[in-house]
Amino acid sequence: MNSHTTTKSSRSLTLYILIAMISGIVVGYIIHHNTSTGFIDSFSPKIKLLATVFLRLVQMIIAPLVFATLVTGIAKLGDIKTVGRIGGKALLWFISASLISLLLGLILVNIIKPGQGVNLANADIAAAKALMGKTSEFSLDKFIEHVVPKSIVEAMANNEILQIVIFSVFFGIALTAVGKAGEPVLKGLDAVGNITLKMVDYVMKLAPVGVFGAMAGVISMKGLGILKTYILYIGSFYLGLIALWLVLLLAGYLILRQRLPELLKRLYSPMFVAFNTASSEAVFPKLVEEMEGFGCNNKIVSFVLPLGYSFNLDGSMMYMTFASMFIAQAYNVTSVTGSIETQLAMLLVFMLTSKGVAGVPRASLVVVLATCGMFGIPPEGIGLILAIDVFCDMGRTMTNVLGNALATVAVSKWEGELNDSSVNIIR
Numbered sequence: 001m002n003s004h005t006t007t008k009s010s011r012s013l014t015l016y017i018l019i020a021m022i023s024g025i026v027v028g029y030i031i032h033h034n035t036s037t038g039f040i041d042s043f044s045p046k047i048k049l050l051a052t053v054f055l056r057l058v059q060m061i062i063a064p065l066v067f068a069t070l071v072t073g074i075a076k077l078g079d080i081k082t083v084g085r086i087g088g089k090a091l092l093w094f095i096s097a098s099l100i101s102l103l104l105g106l107i108l109v110n111i112i113k114p115g116q117g118v119n120l121a122n123a124d125i126a127a128a129k130a131l132m133g134k135t136s137e138f139s140l141d142k143f144i145e146h147v148v149p150k151s152i153v154e155a156m157a158n159n160e161i162l163q164i165v166i167f168s169v170f171f172g173i174a175l176t177a178v179g180k181a182g183e184p185v186l187k188g189l190d191a192v193g194n195i196t197l198k199m200v201d202y203v204m205k206l207a208p209v210g211v212f213g214a215m216a217g218v219i220s221m222k223g224l225g226i227l228k229t230y231i232l233y234i235g236s237f238y239l240g241l242i243a244l245w246l247v248l249l250l251a252g253y254l255i256l257r258q259r260l261p262e263l264l265k266r267l268y269s270p271m272f273v274a275f276n277t278a279s280s281e282a283v284f285p286k287l288v289e290e291m292e293g294f295g296c297n298n299k300i301v302s303f304v305l306p307l308g309y310s311f312n313l314d315g316s317m318m319y320m321t322f323a324s325m326f327i328a329q330a331y332n333v334t335s336v337t338g339s340i341e342t343q344l345a346m347l348l349v350f351m352l353t354s355k356g357v358a359g360v361p362r363a364s365l366v367v368v369l370a371t372c373g374m375f376g377i378p379p380e381g382i383g384l385i386l387a388i389d390v391f392c393d394m395g396r397t398m399t400n401v402l403g404n405a406l407a408t409v410a411v412s413k414w415e416g417e418l419n420d421s422s423v424n425i426i427r
Contacts, residue, residue, distance in 0.1 A: 028219025050213025
């Protein structure tokens, strides 16, 4: 497949997704305003099944793809010293970007104060209670257990990306250490990666169907009016994302100079899919292909990108700050809103508890819910933002994709492994 054909196919997919998104909004709006509550309660979950099927098809590919690409990436790097050097540079970017995201969010939410004066009667208590049952696995007490897998089969079955990454790093280093004896395994995993990427081509053709289902389901249940109720919250959050984008793009320009527009052109399609599906997982395979096509060394892409899905969630990190402070402001929790020290401590907790969520929808809310309880913020307050979380999730997921792409490009550039011009990718 040459680059011209790939670009044309990508544009067609983006157009179909845009049509599906608009169609879903129109259908959802009509259903919301012209049918009974009983019909809406039945229609919404059923139409959302289209999105569920699409995301499950993507999720079934993620575990083998992450394992295959990360192991082969480590093995091809050649030695532990190189792995450590590249991993160190990647983590330096990840930690810096995460801290910037958290601090930007903290500054803006303290200035705008979107939670002040919010009507607490809008809280969806029932949905909040359902979400509370998922918090234990993200608490600090369970952090080590969450990081270290007791079974790679269980980790893959549950799509625990961070656990898969930990196992893959050990496996890749061991594969490198055994030398020639491991070459058949390396070739086999390389083939698995290529085959899985081909599967992605088939699955992504269903993206418009999934987007239509997601949009129609949300709008039919909530209506467009829900946006008016939380316009300050949503607007301030997207203002924060814009500020974060400016910082990330400035860093990207300092690294790429005149090639930055070329990178953004390649990222347009995967970011658009991420925005409409609210799942970073949905575009991971496509992102691998675009990074290699841009000129990043495939060994570095295979190593850095899976790591980024566990450690570099820029949009999600900012959202965690916004959501937690919004709830604290709404309930007037002065021990948090009036203490910078407490807020900074909360940011450090987010740095730990957020690892491994991998951009799965609503995972950020689970992290927020678990962390709120540690700082005396009413956990039922999460019900205030459940209704409009999907609209924020779209923006934060798209930002996660941009952040991971820039991280991959940065490490490739620092290693002297970034080609000066785009290359054709043959699958």
